[in-house]
Amino acid sequence: MSEKIHSILILLIGLGLAGLSGCSPKPDEDNFEQKANALIKQMSLDEKIGQLNVKWADTRVIDTSEVNQLVRAGKTGAVFFVWGVDKVRNIQKQAVENSRLKIPLMFGLDVVNGHRTVFPIGIAQSCSWDMDLIRRIERGAASEASAEGINWVFSPMVDISRDPRWGRMCESPGEDTWLASRIAEAKIKGFQGDDLAANNTVMACPKHFVGYGAPVAGKDYNFVDISTRSLYEWYLPPYKACIDAGAGSLMASFNDLNGVPSTANKGVLTDLIRKKWGFDGFVVSDWEAILELVPYGIAKDLSESAALSFNAGLDLDMQSETYLKYLKENVENGKVSEESINQAVRNILIAKYKLGLFDDPYRYCNKEREATEVMSDGMISLAREAAAKTSVLLKNEKHSLPISKDIKSIAVIGPLADSKRDHLGSNLIAGDPEKVVSILEGIKNKIPATTKLLYEKGCNVDDTDATMIGEAVKKASKADMVILVVGEDASMSGESKSRSDISLPGVQQDLAREIIKTGKPCIMVVCSGRPLLLTEFDKSASAILMVWQAGIQAGNGIADVLFGDYNPSARLSVSFPRNMGQIPLYYNTTRIGRPVADPDISGKTQDWRSRYIDSPNAPLYPFGYGLSYTDFAYSDLKMSKEKYTGDEEIEVSVKIANTGNYEGEETVQLYLTDLITEITRPLIELKAAQKVFLKKGESKTLNFRLTKEDLAYYHSDMTFRYDPGEFEVHVGRNSRDSQMVKFSVD
Numbered sequence: 001m002s003e004k005i006h007s008i009l010i011l012l013i014g015l016g017l018a019g020l021s022g023c024s025p026k027p028d029e030d031n032f033e034q035k036a037n038a039l040i041k042q043m044s045l046d047e048k049i050g051q052l053n054v055k056w057a058d059t060r061v062i063d064t065s066e067v068n069q070l071v072r073a074g075k076t077g078a079v080f081f082v083w084g085v086d087k088v089r090n091i092q093k094q095a096v097e098n099s100r101l102k103i104p105l106m107f108g109l110d111v112v113n114g115h116r117t118v119f120p121i122g123i124a125q126s127c128s129w130d131m132d133l134i135r136r137i138e139r140g141a142a143s144e145a146s147a148e149g150i151n152w153v154f155s156p157m158v159d160i161s162r163d164p165r166w167g168r169m170c171e172s173p174g175e176d177t178w179l180a181s182r183i184a185e186a187k188i189k190g191f192q193g194d195d196l197a198a199n200n201t202v203m204a205c206p207k208h209f210v211g212y213g214a215p216v217a218g219k220d221y222n223f224v225d226i227s228t229r230s231l232y233e234w235y236l237p238p239y240k241a242c243i244d245a246g247a248g249s250l251m252a253s254f255n256d257l258n259g260v261p262s263t264a265n266k267g268v269l270t271d272l273i274r275k276k277w278g279f280d281g282f283v284v285s286d287w288e289a290i291l292e293l294v295p296y297g298i299a300k301d302l303s304e305s306a307a308l309s310f311n312a313g314l315d316l317d318m319q320s321e322t323y324l325k326y327l328k329e330n331v332e333n334g335k336v337s338e339e340s341i342n343q344a345v346r347n348i349l350i351a352k353y354k355l356g357l358f359d360d361p362y363r364y365c366n367k368e369r370e371a372t373e374v375m376s377d378g379m380i381s382l383a384r385e386a387a388a389k390t391s392v393l394l395k396n397e398k399h400s401l402p403i404s405k406d407i408k409s410i411a412v413i414g415p416l417a418d419s420k421r422d423h424l425g426s427n428l429i430a431g432d433p434e435k436v437v438s439i440l441e442g443i444k445n446k447i448p449a450t451t452k453l454l455y456e457k458g459c460n461v462d463d464t465d466a467t468m469i470g471e472a473v474k475k476a477s478k479a480d481m482v483i484l485v486v487g488e489d490a491s492m493s494g495e496s497k498s499r500s501d502i503s504l505p506g507v508q509q510d511l512a513r514e515i516i517k518t519g520k521p522c523i524m525v526v527c528s529g530r531p532l533l534l535t536e537f538d539k540s541a542s543a544i545l546m547v548w549q550a551g552i553q554a555g556n557g558i559a560d561v562l563f564g565d566y567n568p569s570a571r572l573s574v575s576f577p578r579n580m581g582q583i584p585l586y587y588n589t590t591r592i593g594r595p596v597a598d599p600d601i602s603g604k605t606q607d608w609r610s611r612y613i614d615s616p617n618a619p620l621y622p623f624g625y626g627l628s629y630t631d632f633a634y635s636d637l638k639m640s641k642e643k644y645t646g647d648e649e650i651e652v653s654v655k656i657a658n659t660g661n662y663e664g665e666e667t668v669q670l671y672l673t674d675l676i677t678e679i680t681r682p683l684i685e686l687k688a689a690q691k692v693f694l695k696k697g698e699s700k701t702l703n704f705r706l707t708k709e710d711l712a713y714y715h716s717d718m719t720f721r722y723d724p725g726e727f728e729v730h731v732g733r734n735s736r737d738s739q740m741v742k743f744s745v746d
Ligand code: NOJ
Pocket: 110, 154, 207, 286, 287, 495
């Protein structure tokens, strides 16, 4: 059957007109709800329940005939983990040509840091503080994924994370709610564009709703203990930002909230998002999460799990097939109403209409786009730009960086120096490790042939044996400078990869110590999916560049920074602790009755204050921190008025001057303190940020505007409002280095 005839047939079915004369009035083309209702009328209960299932269809592992059979029988509304025009077309064909109702499938995938062109991991992206870059990354990822048949992405991950032991901090936007919310919006815009039905946009699915980033003890899948206030203040706003930006779907998280697993939590899945926030998309479970209600002790069996999840507002069952097996009996015994099944089906069908799948089920299957848009030159240069813009300079003693391209000899040492795979992060799905530029290769590409380049691994990432270190020390001793590339491999972070100790793994500490002992300038390049403990090396290394897992162009982008072709402008989106005991550690803690006078000194001298006796309270590197090769001076911080009344916008201005020797971009951060509050509140909270590019000697005045909403917080009765009174605005380079000005509002 031609695709055109097929689309007409689908349209007729959609109108409830199949088999009739076709002379009935045509409904409004744009009225997806009406179309969905007409289609629902044609559906049996089994077919409805089939739409509420999403099947893992990774054809590398699963027999395609098994998937095809399920699709033909109308027992799945979507599939995931299959991409590539031919494969997708083949499965879609089963749905739209060989199933009774010919309803097209959605094709989902985890596109979390790119698709084929792999970008820096989420936590790295958040350190760019660059919303345009983040939007462009997701725009590119959407074009690439949609060129290979994908129209629904399990992304963005917007879980606030304050505990680096948690393996999935690597995907997260960091510890701050304001920053995460801006990132959330940028990502939704990037994925969904202006028109979901365009063939190069995809439907986003923010995850994991909600509180997944707060497992007790940093252990993935552990229970969480979040107060209603913390939930509203810290964890919900990035999701609200996604929904306000038009996210078409949402993934429920594995964790519980106040004792109710999100999968079965009506309070958040229905009362909050649908009734309060007006969300009209669909909600999918996380992987087989409906099954987990039994070990949670919430459901006595899977039939009850199905009813609890469904009645809570969970539309789509990912992979567990619990709905397929048990929803029907729940309808028959009256525990689930058919009307609510119709509503869930409507949510799914409307998503398919929005994606344009009923008009052309193959709109995302375009061989020409697949050939030209996947890993195009534009994508590769965007990946390089991203690798440079997400690398955070943590230390730069005596301007050790940037490295002069005239340097005579360099020793590149370390277990991650010539690694490729590890830069792709834990979510390696469609990326090809062979296409990664390693750091060693990036350095080779950068230096002239006359520079002598020595390389030695020194140890493997998790070696317990130190025998390879000697050779590395020999090579280091022969060079003018050492670039020491250490950290975690890709398998040490990600889902189910929490660590109880975030030190450099294996004998890498010994390797670093021995290399530093040679007395050669030592540039430490740290690759990992989380902050690591760098306290010792903050004292001993010449420079430290935190590059996270920087994607397919890691080597070139990082070399751009090391050799000064890009002046680092990234700033930490998470605090780096000094030691394990400080965890969880984050900048916006609430004020307390016995604060220490100086968080930088060890608590020994601060008895009867909130402190450790053996460690300062301050982090090693605070939230917002990051160095540049140039210097920036802040001056003329002022408010437009001292007192604001009514709805007046609160305006703040500050002058930034580039006083150093390089052009570069400063990330200017604005924090707010409400001096007297009804309940205890954070000492400071990020409320705005701007990046400003300045040539050498140039200065600019930046203006920030705050509204009354920026001053508001949840009071003891959970109303969100501001208190008239005095406030402080802190503008500066990071959460611990700023200038202050006061204002009041009535
Ligand atoms: C489980 C993960 O928690 C989730 O993030 C992911 O989208 C699904 N698996 C599907 O791969």
